[in-house]
Amino acid sequence: MIEVNLNEAALRAKECQELASRAGVTLSDCYQCGKCSAGCPMGGSMDKQPHQMLRLLQLGLYEETINASSPWICASCHVCACRCPHGINISELMEAVRQRAASSDICPVKDVRRFTKDFLIPVRWLGRSHEAIMSAFYNITSGHVFLNFSHIPQMLLSGKLGIVPEMSGDIDDVRALIERCEKEAEN
Amino acid sequence: MLYSYFPGCTMSTTGIEYAKSLRFVNKAIGMRFADIKGWNCCGASAAHAVSRELGVALPARNIALAEMQRPGVPIVVACAACYSRMKCAENAIHTDREKLRSLTGTNVSGDIPIVSILEAFSSVEVREAIASAITRTLSGLKVACYYGCLFARPSGTSHMDDPEDPTSMDELMALAGAEPVKWSFKTECCGGSHHIDLPAAAKPLSKNIFQNARANGAQAIVTACPMCMMNLDMREGEINRAFSENFNMPVYYFTELLALVMGANEKESGINRHFWPATKLISDSIAERGNL
Numbered sequence: 001m002i003e004v005n006l007n008e009a010a011l012r013a014k015e016c017q018e019l020a021s022r023a024g025v026t027l028s029d030c031y032q033c034g035k036c037s038a039g040c041p042m043g044g045s046m047d048k049q050p051h052q053m054l055r056l057l058q059l060g061l062y063e064e065t066i067n068a069s070s071p072w073i074c075a076s077c078h079v080c081a082c083r084c085p086h087g088i089n090i091s092e093l094m095e096a097v098r099q100r101a102a103s104s105d106i107c108p109v110k111d112v113r114r115f116t117k118d119f120l121i122p123v124r125w126l127g128r129s130h131e132a133i134m135s136a137f138y139n140i141t142s143g144h145v146f147l148n149f150s151h152i153p154q155m156l157l158s159g160k161l162g163i164v165p166e167m168s169g170d171i172d173d174v175r176a177l178i179e180r181c182e183k184e185a186e187n
Numbered sequence: 188m189l190y191s192y193f194p195g196c197t198m199s200t201t202g203i204e205y206a207k208s209l210r211f212v213n214k215a216i217g218m219r220f221a222d223i224k225g226w227n228c229c230g231a232s233a234a235h236a237v238s239r240e241l242g243v244a245l246p247a248r249n250i251a252l253a254e255m256q257r258p259g260v261p262i263v264v265a266c267a268a269c270y271s272r273m274k275c276a277e278n279a280i281h282t283d284r285e286k287l288r289s290l291t292g293t294n295v296s297g298d299i300p301i302v303s304i305l306e307a308f309s310s311v312e313v314r315e316a317i318a319s320a321i322t323r324t325l326s327g328l329k330v331a332c333y334y335g336c337l338f339a340r341p342s343g344t345s346h347m348d349d350p351e352d353p354t355s356m357d358e359l360m361a362l363a364g365a366e367p368v369k370w371s372f373k374t375e376c377c378g379g380s381h382h383i384d385l386p387a388a389a390k391p392l393s394k395n396i397f398q399n400a401r402a403n404g405a406q407a408i409v410t411a412c413p414m415c416m417m418n419l420d421m422r423e424g425e426i427n428r429a430f431s432e433n434f435n436m437p438v439y440y441f442t443e444l445l446a447l448v449m450g451a452n453e454k455e456s457g458i459n460r461h462f463w464p465a466t467k468l469i470s471d472s473i474a475e476r477g478n479l
Contacts, residue, residue: 041375041376042376042381042388044388045388073385075378076235076336077336077340077376077379078341078342079340081341082350091341095239102236102237111384112381112385113237116233122228123227128196130200131197131200138384148383150425155201159203166199168226169225169226170225173227173248173292176292177244177245177248177292178241178245180292181290182240185239185240185241
């Protein structure tokens, strides 16, 4: 049960609408059938189920929405959007909330935020992602130092570690693209 | 049968057997996947999670390169996550071409088709070429064809035959003499990158896939996605330990099984590189076609 102060909610409703329109979603389309949550494979680990996220937005509860763990737990598998009887793009909405939270430096699930940062380290260097480099950074920044260590010998044996990382041909091009995107996101 | 090919970053590391077997099969059936020169990571699983712009601009640059290098030639994408990002970028280009042009610093137009590897392998021409290149059979090996999320969804973006019950891989496996089982987890999520950042939450997802495959009589799982492959094949041992299970189920790329029935040996198909032992089941099942 959530207690809602309708005066406050009305003030934040605009921000909720804005998030929804970023995702191309009309909030009033949702009649809370819960089919999205029934199919969500990560629902068991979320603090708010997908249909509850939609309800929060309908009610104008921006703070609760933006601080929810659910968008970070979401695996972007798109089952929710695929099965919604009203064609609501819920996974896109989750993504819009996560992107907004990230740009406001809000992240209730720190390891997921770290992963997204560390994943992009080799992309900035090489123009390509690289599991071993990303994992090395992630294990250090997250403090899960020995995560996936046990797989290294077999990866080496089967030639899967990519000891000599491959680089995209026009690395300066890729770096400039990343910079432009980051500038655009700031504006 | 010419495509501009976006391999994705895993093809030279964890997905090396996918790349090898694909090369073997393409050579055998006369299909050409020509690399997009200078391609970059599409950002799948991280860029789009936190930045709308980066999530579409990274893949859009690859689309632009393909357009410049081979005008009019469709793009094929091997990895499900890359495919999904390329399709999202395609949508973004159609919605706001000028913005994507300025973000990527290219003249991208988004007018060439982008297909998944499963679509490329579904055309009548390719199916016929496969049928005539096959010399061996998997002798009714029971396989659970696992499509994962991102070949099949989002359903408005993907062109998969059916987002809930796709059949393109099942049909390919039937051509190879395997028996695709009916099962419920064809398009369930494997957990994706959450196996790294939320392992406790993600592990049950992979476990459930093995469990449902076994319950429906499968001896092996077949996939077309390098991320699904890693989350099943590489993690099978740890899943067995975590859930006191003994799944003992090899996981193959569909291209590995096609290469094998086209005459590839263990090394050429790449099945000697798996984490979970994958060679014995094949040597027990495979037979020359006439000898059944």
